[in-house]
Amino acid sequence: MTIPFFPPDLFEQDRQTFKDLLYEVGTDPEQRFILGRRTAALEAELRLTTGAGHVIACSSGTGGLNLAVQALGIGPGDEVIVPAFCCQPVASSVANLGATPVFADVDPHTMVIDPDDVERLISERTRAIMPAHVFSIMADMPRLTKIARGHGVKVIEDAAVAEGAVLDGVPSGRWGDLGVFSFFQVKAFGTAGEGGVVLTDDPGLAERVRMLRNHGQDGVHRFVHHHIGQNSRFDEILAAFQLHRHAGFEDRLERRARIADYYTERFAPLAERGLLAPPAGRDGRCYYVYSLLARRRGDLRAWLTEQEIGTHVYYPVPLPGQPAFARYAPEGREWPGARYASDHNLAIPIWPHLTDAQVEYVADSICEFYA
Incomplete structure (x- = not known):
């Protein structure tokens, strides 16, 4: 009996559907391959199932963290507290904007960020904390959000691995000022490629994230750039595929x-x-x-x-x-x-x-x- 860790047939049951969707999008008279009506439909579906005020699809979970950090205006001179044991984007999303990632230790059993260490590390330069859910366990979000509120700092919830998880009745991705899911292939809601979303209840942050993902444009006036953004747009074929797979x-x-x-x-x-x-x-x-x-x-x-x-x-x-x-x-x-x-x-x-x-x-x- 051979049981691989990463199975090669994750999407085997959806093979024909994927081919059909590829043809459908490719021959659509609209000829819109990014940020079209299918992306909007997926965002609406995830707003419904998570209860988030705003869901913004983007190119990857890493892209979502980059957008979240940038949307908060974090930059040189600022600090963001991140877990010392985690996937590297928790740190690179901070460092790439000229800010300083400050590493907090993790609980040796659950492997998620230690709230006590987070509180010890908060300084006058701290702008946000970025707890990450790891493997099988969500971080202690009740405690971490309480610490953040007490110190007047923001929370970016790295829920890349935790879509569908619920803690104390609150879905993952909904605890922070901003939350991020990943659609990387082997994630629980993975897709046939890359993708992710940013979740927030703050309309101002949502508007900023939407513009930042598309070179700082507002989606109405092309080639008018309100911010120095990035290319973190979502693919229409994958949006259609995720809509299909969401039912299961x-x-x-x-x-x-x-x-x-x-x-x-x-x-x-x-x-x-x-x-x-x-x-x-x-x-x-x-x-x-x-x-x-x-x-x-x-x-x-x-x-x-x-x-x-x-x-x-x-x-x-x-x-x-x-x-x-x-x-x-x-x-x-x-x-x-x-x-x-x-x-x-x-x-x-x-x-x-x-x-x-x-x-x-x-x-x-x-x-x-x-x-």
Whole structure:
């Protein structure tokens, strides 16, 4: 039984639909291939399902973070607090505008940003905090938004991996002043390429993001540039494809959640043997990736490879240890939670069309290793 970590057939059931949509958009007399009526329809659909006041489609999750930071007017002399263990756009979206990413440590179990460290790092230069939901867990948004309000700073919620997750009754992407989803292929609501959205309830920020994604134009007067923007426009073919796939998103997410529930139950007895599963439950959980913390990660990964089960290690070097961000890492500062997460995380398959037999085989193989 071969079970890849990234399956090659994520969109196999949608193959013909994709071809049909490609032909439909390509032969549409309107000949509009970006930011057309299909993009507008997808934005409307996501406003409905998330309750956000405004949803702005863009080229990628990274593009969404870039737009969010720029929309807040953040630049040289400003600081944004970001997690030390995360995908690099949380830092590059800040640094690319001349501002300073300030790295906060993460909780060594949940692997999300530590609110206590965030509060310690706030200074008079702090303009925003950028919590990121990671793998299976949403960040502690109630606490983080309270901290931000108390200090008068903005919140950019990196919900790239967490579309569909809900914490305390509030959907991911809705906690911050701005939120961002990603449509990268393997995300829970991934597409056949790149894409993302920015969510906000602030009409002024929404208007600014819309203009920034299209070279600073307002969408009415072409070649009139109100801001120095960027090209972060969304593709009409992918908009049509996402509209098609959105109808099944809830079922796919539920399947991922059930697999996660099963894994967590099976792995709970292994905590004393050096394998820590994500915390049980569904509140504040996302199911993009199911990542374990394994003391003997190398041995476990080798064992699973022998069993023909694919695995993945994320972010083996924390962001402050990356050459690109060395100048933002104060000498002598340490991030033990991030270092632990980098050294011990191991993600296992959780894609929604895994069969029950495959899920049981993955769990049995891991339990056998620790037996």
